[in-house]
Amino acid sequence: MSDTLKVCGLTIERGTKLRTYLPVPDTNVKIPLTIINGDQDGPTLLITAGIHGGEYPGIAAAMELGRDIEPEHVAAGCLIMMHPVNIQGFWARREMIVPEDGKNLNRVFPGDPMGTLADKTAYLISNNFFSIADFYVDMHSGDIHESLHPYVYYPGQPTPEVEKKSRSVARVLDMEYMVRSLATGGAYNYAASTGLPSILIERGGAGLCLHEDIEAYKDDIRNILRKLKMFSLPVKPRHHSPRDVENLIYLEALETGCWLHHIHSGDFVEEGQVLGRITDVFGNTLTTYYAEQTGVILYVCPALASPKGTILVAYGTIKEFDDEE
The missing domain is CATH 3.40.630.10 (Zn peptidases)
Incomplete structure (x- = not known):
């Protein structure tokens, strides 16, 4: 207080x-x-x-x-x-x-x-x-x-x-x-x-x-x-009310390489869709990454240089119904 x-x-x-x-x-x-x-x-x-x-x-x-x-x-x-x-x-x-x-x-x-x-x-x-x-x-x-x-x-x-x-x-x-x-x-x-x-x-x-x-x-x-009932000034009307995203997958790079992403944050992806690929510095594909589930992309690594263990993509499924407070 x-x-x-x-x-x-x-x-x-x-x-x-x-x-x-x-x-x-x-x-x-x-x-x-x-x-x-x-x-x-x-x-x-x-x-x-x-x-x-x-x-x-x-x-x-x-x-x-x-x-x-x-x-x-x-x-x-x-x-x-x-x-x-x-x-x-x-x-x-x-x-x-x-x-x-x-x-x-x-x-x-x-x-x-x-x-x-x-x-x-x-x-x-x-x-x-x-x-x-x-x-x-x-x-x-x-x-x-x-x-x-x-x-x-x-x-x-x-x-x-x-x-x-x-x-x-x-x-x-x-x-x-x-x-x-x-x-x-x-x-x-x-x-x-x-x-x-x-x-x-x-x-x-x-x-x-x-x-x-x-x-x-x-x-x-x-x-x-x-x-919190702390503010006396007016606030702007909201355009969105957050929905729960569940089952988050944080996709990590399996090896050091160059990350070329095929999706962007905020995109919706289908299970099996290509998320991106890691290449060597000669442009040869080392690994192609696919979506394991249908959901929304919350964030993506936009950097080309991606050391092993880099979080390349984070995505999850949208909960159909939220319990109201």
């Missing part, structure tokens, strides 16, 4: 806004942080953007929302945004990892205060912010080597209550698809395991920072704020 918020040595009174840098303990790294504490008591919404430094639209959206939203716009509660979390990876234009230690920050939660930079960053967030939040949104995009169709993950491993609260917020986003995650890794899945309802949003990708993706992301956050 928001009152006078005290976190990591910072004090933010009701009806005030703070834009500052949050030091990662025992490092020289500081994370940009915006906290907007509304006039009235209400939920605390935590948002992280840029856990992967090359996923730009969510970072830009958080920057602009932090600039434009004032305390009087927050009808109740407190909004906390970090943008970008992996600031070293952001400035280095690195996909996925923290440059200093080569770790995927999203894979080390809850972190370790005695570990490397990625571990310390994860610990800073999980130890200080998950405990004060009522809902958590992690903003992602396709990474520099990923092109995707917008969708949202909600956790399927925690308690039914946490899953239900997470899914109810996922449903207010203006996008076509949502996925019940059965993974245990990742910041939002760890947060959910502690009892914190959470979602991970995917918009944009391939190293691009398009205006339309930024604006759509800003609308996502406004819709969430309205759903």
Whole structure:
């Protein structure tokens, strides 16, 4: 619940806004942080953007929302945004990892205060912010080597209550698809395991920072704020309500080679359809990949260079009927 918020040595009174840098303990790294504490008591919404430094639209959206939203716009509660979390990876234009230690920050939660930079960053967030939040949104995009169709993950491993609260917020986003995650890794899945309802949003990708993706992301956050009864400004009408995508297949490259994809994110594919092929550097086909099921493509690797183990395509089946909240 928001009152006078005290976190990591910072004090933010009701009806005030703070834009500052949050030091990662025992490092020289500081994370940009915006906290907007509304006039009235209400939920605390935590948002992280840029856990992967090359996923730009969510970072830009958080920057602009932090600039434009004032305390009087927050009808109740407190909004906390970090943008970008992996600031070293952001400035280095690195996909996925923290440059200093080569770790995927999203894979080390809850972190370790005695570990490397990625571990310390994860610990800073999980130890200080998950405990004060009522809902958590992690903003992602396709990474520099990923092109995707917008969708949202909600956790399927925690308690039914946490899953239900997470899914109810996922449903207010203006996008076509949502996925019940059965993974245990990742910041939002760890947060959910502690009892914190959470979602991970995917918009944009391939190293691009398009205006339309930024604006759509800003609308996502406004819709969430309205759903949580935190926002006093009007929101735009939605064009979509997410449907569940199930039976996800993450197709990995069987060998290192050149990936030539025959499909794009958002496409529908039939079982047996060619998804793409891996060739050697002389253009000779090594492996042709076929769809194992009929479904929708959520993301595809657009990069030609594809080391063994690269996720080439992610696709799943669309659930025919969604249970309404």
